[in-house]
Amino acid sequence: MLSAKLERILPKVQKPARYVGGEWGSVTKDKNEVDIRFAFCFPDVYEVGMSHLGSRILYGLLNDQKGVWCERVFAPWVDLEEHMRKENIPLYGLESGDALSEFDIIGFTLQYELSFSNILNMLDLGGVPVLAQDRKELKNLVVAGGPCAYNPEPLCDFIDLFMIGDGEEVMLDLVNLYNTAKDENISKHEFLVRAAQIQGIYVPSLYDVEYNEDGTVKKVTAKENAPKMVQKRIVEDLDTMYYPEYFVVPSTDIVFDRAMVELFRGCPRGCRFCQAGHTYRPLRKKSKETILNQAKKVLESSGYEEISLSSLSTSDYSELSGLTECMLDYCEPKHISLSLPSLRADSFSAELMERVQKVRKSGLTFACEAGTQRLRDVINKNITEDDVLGACEIAFQGGWNNVKLYFMLGLPTETSEDLDGISEICKKVAYCWRINTNNRARGVKITASASCFVPKPQTPFQWDAQNTLAVLQGKQDYMRKIMKTKNVTYNWHDAKTSVMEGVIARGDRRQGKAIYLAWQRGCKFDGWEQLFDFDKWIQAFKDCDLDPAFYASRQRPLDEVFPWDHIGCGTTKQHLKREWERSRNAAITEDCMKKCAGCGSNSLFEGGHCCV
Amino acid sequence: MFKARMRFSKTGRAKYISHLDLMHTMQRAMARCNMPIWFTEGFNQHAYVSVALPLSTGYSGEYEFLDFNFLTETVPENAVKMINSVFPEGLYAQEIYALSDGGMKIANIAWSRYKITWGFDGEIPQDFIKDANELFAKDDIQILKRSKRGEKMVNMKELMKTPEITQKDGVVVCNVVTGAGNKNMSPEYLTKAIKEYLPQYNITDEAYHRLCVYTDDMVEFR
Numbered sequence: 022m023l024s025a026k027l028e029r030i031l032p033k034v035q036k037p038a039r040y041v042g043g044e045w046g047s048v049t050k051d052k053n054e055v056d057i058r059f060a061f062c063f064p065d066v067y068e069v070g071m072s073h074l075g076s077r078i079l080y081g082l083l084n085d086q087k088g089v090w091c092e093r094v095f096a097p098w099v100d101l102e103e104h105m106r107k108e109n110i111p112l113y114g115l116e117s118g119d120a121l122s123e124f125d126i127i128g129f130t131l132q133y134e135l136s137f138s139n140i141l142n143m144l145d146l147g148g149v150p151v152l153a154q155d156r157k158e159l160k161n162l163v164v165a166g167g168p169c170a171y172n173p174e175p176l177c178d179f180i181d182l183f184m185i186g187d188g189e190e191v192m193l194d195l196v197n198l199y200n201t202a203k204d205e206n207i208s209k210h211e212f213l214v215r216a217a218q219i220q221g222i223y224v225p226s227l228y229d230v231e232y233n234e235d236g237t238v239k240k241v242t243a244k245e246n247a248p249k250m251v252q253k254r255i256v257e258d259l260d261t262m263y264y265p266e267y268f269v270v271p272s273t274d275i276v277f278d279r280a281m282v283e284l285f286r287g288c289p290r291g292c293r294f295c296q297a298g299h300t301y302r303p304l305r306k307k308s309k310e311t312i313l314n315q316a317k318k319v320l321e322s323s324g325y326e327e328i329s330l331s332s333l334s335t336s337d338y339s340e341l342s343g344l345t346e347c348m349l350d351y352c353e354p355k356h357i358s359l360s361l362p363s364l365r366a367d368s369f370s371a372e373l374m375e376r377v378q379k380v381r382k383s384g385l386t387f388a389c390e391a392g393t394q395r396l397r398d399v400i401n402k403n404i405t406e407d408d409v410l411g412a413c414e415i416a417f418q419g420g421w422n423n424v425k426l427y428f429m430l431g432l433p434t435e436t437s438e439d440l441d442g443i444s445e446i447c448k449k450v451a452y453c454w455r456i457n458t459n460n461r462a463r464g465v466k467i468t469a470s471a472s473c474f475v476p477k478p479q480t481p482f483q484w485d486a487q488n489t490l491a492v493l494q495g496k497q498d499y500m501r502k503i504m505k506t507k508n509v510t511y512n513w514h515d516a517k518t519s520v521m522e523g524v525i526a527r528g529d530r531r532q533g534k535a536i537y538l539a540w541q542r543g544c545k546f547d548g549w550e551q552l553f554d555f556d557k558w559i560q561a562f563k564d565c566d567l568d569p570a571f572y573a574s575r576q577r578p579l580d581e582v583f584p585w586d587h588i589g590c591g592t593t594k595q596h597l598k599r600e601w602e603r604s605r606n607a608a609i610t611e612d613c614m615k616k617c618a619g620c621g622s623n624s625l626f627e628g629g630h631c632c633v
Numbered sequence: 634m635f636k637a638r639m640r641f642s643k644t645g646r647a648k649y650i651s652h653l654d655l656m657h658t659m660q661r662a663m664a665r666c667n668m669p670i671w672f673t674e675g676f677n678q679h680a681y682v683s684v685a686l687p688l689s690t691g692y693s694g695e696y697e698f699l700d701f702n703f704l705t706e707t708v709p710e711n712a713v714k715m716i717n718s719v720f721p722e723g724l725y726a727q728e729i730y731a732l733s734d735g736g737m738k739i740a741n742i743a744w745s746r747y748k749i750t751w752g753f754d755g756e757i758p759q760d761f762i763k764d765a766n767e768l769f770a771k772d773d774i775q776i777l778k779r780s781k782r783g784e785k786m787v788n789m790k791e792l793m794k795t796p797e798i799t800q801k802d803g804v805v806v807c808n809v810v811t812g813a814g815n816k817n818m819s820p821e822y823l824t825k826a827i828k829e830y831l832p833q834y835n836i837t838d839e840a841y842h843r844l845c846v847y848t849d850d851m852v853e854f855r
Contacts, residue, residue: 023646029838031649032691038654043646043722045662272650272658272721324661324719326679355664356678 023118030104038273039067040101042115046269046323048084048091049116056088056200060114060124060147064139065132065548067095071269072277074331075167076130079188081265089196092116092124093269094147096139099545099552105146112147121147126162126199129180131169134525135518135547140165141179141540151537153181153226159202159209164195170223171253171300172478172585175525177225178533181209182216184223185588186253187286189263191221217247221254223588230530230584236571238529238582252589253300255625259286259307266318270325279327279360282316283307284344288333289613291620292390293401293604294432296477297333299597300590302622303631304613309340313347320357328352329360336361336368337614345376353379362386367408371415378419385416386425391432392442398607399434401481401600406446413450417457422465426450430496430513431474431488433604440496443471444503451508470512471500473519476573477526478583479590481600486576487523490516517555521547523573524562529584532572535565591622634671636732637703639716640855642695643688644842647723652687658721659684659699665719669709671702685739686813686846694843698854700732700739707731736855742813743849744794747820749807751827752838757805761834765798765805768830769823776826778818789826792818804838813846 023031023041031037052058061080063070070076070093083091092114097105105112111120121127127149129140141151144163150156153163165176166184173183184191195216202212217224227247231239243249256262268280287304288297307315316328328348332338348359359377366387374385389409391397397404413424428443447469454465473493476482488496493516504511525532539561546552562569577583579598586594596619603610610618613631617623623631643650650658660680663670672678685698709715712729720726753761768774771790778787796809812818820841827834846854 038649041646045721324664
């Protein structure tokens with residue numbers, strides 16, 4: 022229930038509906054009847070957090086356990102936070118309204134480096150000590166998982182343990198162990214030592230890190246029987262894996278307000294800049310029947326008018342044609358539209374396009390990533406200009422007049438020729454519309470967006486220097502000058518946030534001090550341009566004797582020990598190194614469906630066979 | 634196909650659902666219980682629903698109306714039960730009925746009855762109820778009213794009927810009929826009038842709850 026104090030404030034803040042809970046599908050249990058109260062925290066606003074499929078899966082999974090009550094916690098926007106701090110209202114779970122400090126386990130999902138400061142802020146606002154060492158009891162155990170857990174080191178000061186890889190199984194192992202620990206009344210330390218024995222759990226306090234004189238990692242030593250290398254967890258069979266039948270249906274608009282069903286996990290492509298592509302391996306598929314079943318259940322129980330068939334590369338799903346056909350048979354009479362994110366330009370067909378637009382027409386997005394074939398080969402994005410233009414031709418002939426193209430600036434080996442190439446492709450797409458559209462009067466909207474490349478850990482580009490802020494800004498200036506084609510809108514992403522993301526992405530545990538200091542000085546919502554304070558962050562690093570450039574813009578030697586080397590993502594460092602070497606020769610590597618590249622992730626399967 | 638109307642209440646946590654969001658929430662609830670309602674045709678097909686006289690975000694109400702069209706011959710049996718089984722917390726349907734001959738027109742709504750609750754830090758000040766009753770008993774209460782055309786001084790008594798102000802469970806309850814539709818006046822102007830004319834009282838909590846809506850001759854809208 023909402024407290025009277027909160028009710029007094031809500032009329033004064035923007036979008037109060039996101040702070041009250043009570044939505045269709047949210048789960049309420051009797052707190053006296055459950056053993057474990059779990060706070061599932063998303064370190065961003067409700068509209069962003071509620072759009073995240075992984076959180077929905079784990080919320081459903083945890084609440085499916087009889088003894089567990091999982092609630093949702095999001096970061097309040099700054100207007101509400103100010104009131105909460107003034108009125109002494111602690112951050113609360115949306116379902117019960119109880120303070121964060123009343124929960125047994127507090128779990129954060131790590132989607133983005135620039136949401137780290139929000140983790141500290143949410144703990145503090147919830148009345149939970151921010152530093153792990155200040156939380157002496159088992160209660161308020163702070164755990165985390167998600168993509169950024171593949172380099173958890175910058176968060177070691179704050180998080181008690183990390184879950185690496187798929188959460189569906191390891192989360193239940195954790196909850197069971199916590200139950201036992203409560204029954205046996207063991208200490209937090211003893212609990213952590215035992216937790217470290219669960220595959221996929223990384224307890225940072227059980228590892229000592231030594232550094233070389235130049236600041237790089239010398240070695241990492243595991244203590245108290247913790248594994249030397251924490252290999253990630255995977256769910257082997259997606260058909261038998263838990264999937265929620267109920268979605269929480271927000272009563273207010275969120276970013277991706279639709280039902281979702283996952284087609285497969287992993288990606289066969291191996292784009293060298295992409296962290297997800299390397300860390301979600303090996304490829305595991307859901308059968309068409311399972312997907313249809315789950316889609317129907319989710320749609321029936323939610324009432325959503327749109328469903329997205331999600332994956333890292335949806336057009337690579339082997340039974341996509343049959344699946345979309347069956348989906349449409351079900352959806353069309355009910356006025357439900359299909360959305361297929363992550364379509365590749367090289368597998369876009371007229372037939373597929375017709376299906377996605379059957380009920381409602383939405384925009385089309387193609388990721389080209391780079392402007393020349395040479396650079397696309399360097400990053401192993403195996404699509405050609407002809408693929409992109411071919412896809413656009415189909416789209417324009419089909420009556421589409423809204424196409425988005427994605428690019429990155431600052432990729433390794435990039436030259437001004439590659440930047441000119443971006444402008445060239447946009448020109449050709451605009452021309453393609455002119456000769457293919459059947460209604461020129463309606464006009465066209467081509468949006469080209471360029472983000473700044475951030476080298477990520479556990480990818481072939483983890484050795485690469487990120488462009489410095491000055492270089493990135495110079496490239497952006499150049500782009501603004503050459504992107505003058507009529508009908509093409511050019512968007513760019515703030516380079517400062519990308520640089521900061523780059524610093525933290527490949528950081529080590531010494532960064533904890535700087536993150537703490539930056540938060541104390543008021544940094545939060547760093548992913549939101551209007552609140553991001555670059556200078557404050559840089560100053561915080563300097564005041565902790567840390568050089569941001571050491572982490573972001575230093576070309577790292579191939580034999581360097583990385584702070585995340587003891588975290589296994591399935592793909593071996595050896596494979597990543599090989600891919601880095603191939604990239605320097607602009608040599609492409611074929612996708613897993615054509616030929617096994619030997620990434621090593623198949624060893625996570627019992628029997629060692631990938632099914633592609 | 635025929636026109637239909639649902640009378641519902643919107644209370645508790647649901648009072649923070651805004652007008653646009655309420656329409657989406659209604660559309661999805663209709664889909665969840667397979668209510669056979671009409672969809673618009675064309676470019677962006679959607680379930681047609683229309684909220685009459687939407688409440689301000691944060692207000693609760695127990696006399697709200699949603700218009701839509703049924704594809705069936707008659708209102709499905711159990712329609713109220715069906716929709717109530719799939720509503721989020723705080724929404725509750727009281728009645729669903731066919732609008733024969735088009736039913737009462739939304740445009741004919743002329744008055745709303747509100748229950749305003751005023752709270753204070755601590756006890757209710759001794760003379761507050763007497764002073765407030767005296768204030769609203771006057772024939773002319775000038776107040777700066779904001780509208781789309783700008784700000785203007787108006788006599789708020791022309792846009793309301795004399796309220797009943799009483800005390801209940803430690804808070805002050807004001808039962809008032811204010812103008813709706815063309816001569817709309819938000820009940821918040823009563824709170825504003827107190828702040829302006831009785832500045833010695835410091836209201837710390839205010840809540841607004843719509844009890845009923847009427848046509849010009851005070852017939853309950855249906």
